[in-house]
Amino acid sequence: MRVGIIGVGCSKFGVRDDVTLQELAFEAVKEAVEDAGISKEDIEMSVVGTAGTRSYELMPAVPINEYCGFAGKGPIRVEAACATGSAAVYTAYSTIKSGIADIVIAIGIEKMNEVDTPTSLAVGGRSGSYLWEFHQYGTTFPGYYAMHASAHMARYGTTEKQLAMVAVKNHRNAAKNPKAQFQKEITLEKALSSRYVAYPLRLFDCSAITDGSAAAILASEEKIKELGLKDKAVWIEGIGYSSDTANLSKRVDYVGLKATVEASRMAYKMAKIDDPVKQLDVAALHDCFTIAEIMAYEDLGFCKKGEGGKFIENGDSDFGGKIPVNTFGGLKAKGHPLGATGVGMVYEIVKQLRGEAGELQVDLKNYKGLTHNIGGTGHFGWVFILGV
Amino acid sequence: MESRTFVLKHKLPIARVEKYWKGLEEGKVYGTVCKICGAKYYPPQVDCSKCFNSEVEWVEISGEGTIECFTQLHSFPQGFEFVGKPYTIAVAKFGDFKVMGWYEGEIPKVGEKVRIKTGKDETGVWKVYFEPVG
Ligand SMILES: CC(C)(COP(=O)(O)OP(=O)(O)OC[C@H]1O[C@@H](n2cnc3c(N)ncnc32)[C@H](O)[C@@H]1OP(=O)(O)O)[C@@H](O)C(=O)NCCC(=O)NCCS
Ligand SMILES: [Zn+2]
Numbered sequence: 001m002r003v004g005i006i007g008v009g010c011s012k013f014g015v016r017d018d019v020t021l022q023e024l025a026f027e028a029v030k031e032a033v034e035d036a037g038i039s040k041e042d043i044e045m046s047v048v049g050t051a052g053t054r055s056y057e058l059m060p061a062v063p064i065n066e067y068c069g070f071a072g073k074g075p076i077r078v079e080a081a082c083a084t085g086s087a088a089v090y091t092a093y094s095t096i097k098s099g100i101a102d103i104v105i106a107i108g109i110e111k112m113n114e115v116d117t118p119t120s121l122a123v124g125g126r127s128g129s130y131l132w133e134f135h136q137y138g139t140t141f142p143g144y145y146a147m148h149a150s151a152h153m154a155r156y157g158t159t160e161k162q163l164a165m166v167a168v169k170n171h172r173n174a175a176k177n178p179k180a181q182f183q184k185e186i187t188l189e190k191a192l193s194s195r196y197v198a199y200p201l202r203l204f205d206c207s208a209i210t211d212g213s214a215a216a217i218l219a220s221e222e223k224i225k226e227l228g229l230k231d232k233a234v235w236i237e238g239i240g241y242s243s244d245t246a247n248l249s250k251r252v253d254y255v256g257l258k259a260t261v262e263a264s265r266m267a268y269k270m271a272k273i274d275d276p277v278k279q280l281d282v283a284a285l286h287d288c289f290t291i292a293e294i295m296a297y298e299d300l301g302f303c304k305k306g307e308g309g310k311f312i313e314n315g316d317s318d319f320g321g322k323i324p325v326n327t328f329g330g331l332k333a334k335g336h337p338l339g340a341t342g343v344g345m346v347y348e349i350v351k352q353l354r355g356e357a358g359e360l361q362v363d364l365k366n367y368k369g370l371t372h373n374i375g376g377t378g379h380f381g382w383v384f385i386l387g388v
Numbered sequence: 389m390e391s392r393t394f395v396l397k398h399k400l401p402i403a404r405v406e407k408y409w410k411g412l413e414e415g416k417v418y419g420t421v422c423k424i425c426g427a428k429y430y431p432p433q434v435d436c437s438k439c440f441n442s443e444v445e446w447v448e449i450s451g452e453g454t455i456e457c458f459t460q461l462h463s464f465p466q467g468f469e470f471v472g473k474p475y476t477i478a479v480a481k482f483g484d485f486k487v488m489g490w491y492e493g494e495i496p497k498v499g500e501k502v503r504i505k506t507g508k509d510e511t512g513v514w515k516v517y518f519e520p521v522g
Contacts, residue, residue, distance in 0.1 A: 121464070
């Protein structure tokens with residue numbers, strides 16, 4: 001039995017001081033229900049993915065469920081750091097596969113701007129292994145990825161300019177996405193002259209602190225037939241997951257993420273992908289920091305290890321390149337509201353595969369796309385292959 | 389509007405790895421080695437994740453190591469405002485152990501040799517420091 005996605009929704013990402021967590025969830029949920037063209041009452045279970053801690057609402061699943069009219073239907077709250085949204089989609093998928101429910105909604109949400117930047121940096125830094133990392137050394141998330149950047153640059157000669165090119169591309173795409181946090185293009189010079197946040201990463205190498213929500217409604221194949229939604233459904237053809245040690249001191253190296261390698265191999269096997277660049281039309285990759293997108297090209301097998309810098313330089317990940325990456329602006333410029341990010345990637349690929357991406361539409365040949373969502377620095381890894 | 393103040397301060401149960409924290413005060417950095425299967429741990433742990441036994445030997449990590457990766461932080465997290473200037477975090481390899489520490493200097497190089505030491509910061513927290521060699 002296959003599981004398909006029948007409706008998707010996504011809020012405007014950015015600093016959303018204008019709404020509560022519940023109101024923000026409502027925006028994506030309403031859009032997803034309307035997109036599916038079903039009645040809200042048809043949904044049997046809700047999964048709420050949120051990393052939490054930065055919002056005043058500490059146990060947010062029930063307040064969100066109440067506000068969206070799902071009281072009594074779940075909720076299951078899931079957390080997988082920045083990969084929370086993918087864990088929510090997976091939970092919805094497996095709930096349907098188990099036969100417990102036929103229609104499940106995955107809601108991903110984060111409000112990160114209710115606290116100040118130092119607090120947000122501390123929450124991120126505390127999510128490795130607190131006692132041995134943050135407590136002693138004051139780690140931050142930009143810092144964890146900067147450490148990987150330092151190793152990647154030293155081993156493969158990756159340059160600050162190549163990192164900045166990822167930001168320039170993703171800002172260019174976000175400029176055409178009305179839901180993006182930063183709807184503006186940036187120049188290479190601007191990126192390369194911005195201040196250091198965590199050397200060697202500068203401000204424009206970082207994703208921002210973002211509020212946002214996204215929702216996806218999944219259903220069993222039988223239900224999709226029964227509802228007459230077969231032409232609209234986007235199928236989940238491959239799922240892969242992995243993880244790595246909490247402590248960076250226990251990693252083999254710092255030039256890639258093992259969780260990406262393992263999750264992608266598992267998803268490729270399930271979806272029968274052996275040449276991702278040829279078989280996929282579009283990909284949403286986890287570019288929380290520019291180095292993360294470069295490592296992802298390599299770890300997903302889009303290019304050889306160490307050639308990620310050249311991949312961006314050659315325009316291989318741009319529109320018209322080998323495989324367009326982060327067509328809606330990526331975490332870098334669309335924004336990175338942790339719990340919403342993975343569901344937002346599904347939103348992007350569903351829109352692309354349905355041919356509904358407007359100005360940002362890619363050419364469709366294979367009608368297959370990929371999402372790659374990392375929690376922490378490879379502390380969690382999820383890859384989905386979607387297809388129609 | 390603003391929420392009511394909510395302070396979170398946690399107790400840290402370090403009883404089973406007390407030797408590590410005492411060691412830092414004596415200038416020593418300890419890792420552990422499983423007596424049954426030989427698995428090596430840094431940060432130290434007293435239960436073996438590999439063979440599920442709980443008999444470990446404490447071994448000192450000392451001498452010169454090599455920097456594998458580093459960063460210098462310019463945006464500080466809550467709790468580290470006291471440093472007052474950019475600080476540098478590195479992971480260095482000492483034989484079979486990799487250790488995180490604060491680098492005493494500006495911007496290190498990957499592959500650079502460092503000496504391991506311990507010390508206390510202004511808030512009284514003991515930690516590992518890396519001193520550039522030569
Ligand atoms: C990089 C970071 C520290 C900057 O935060 P900050 O120093 O508080 O910056 P501010 O919010 O004061 O923003 C200053 C300006 O830069 C812009 N800006 C902030 N972050 C930006 C980013 N990542 N990229 C581009 N511009 C950014 C702001 O819009 C603002 O512009 P304005 O002056 O035109 O209004 C913060 O965005 C951050 O922590 N990012 C990483 C988030 C993260 O770690 N996520 C992973 C999960 S834990
Ligand atoms: Zn053992």
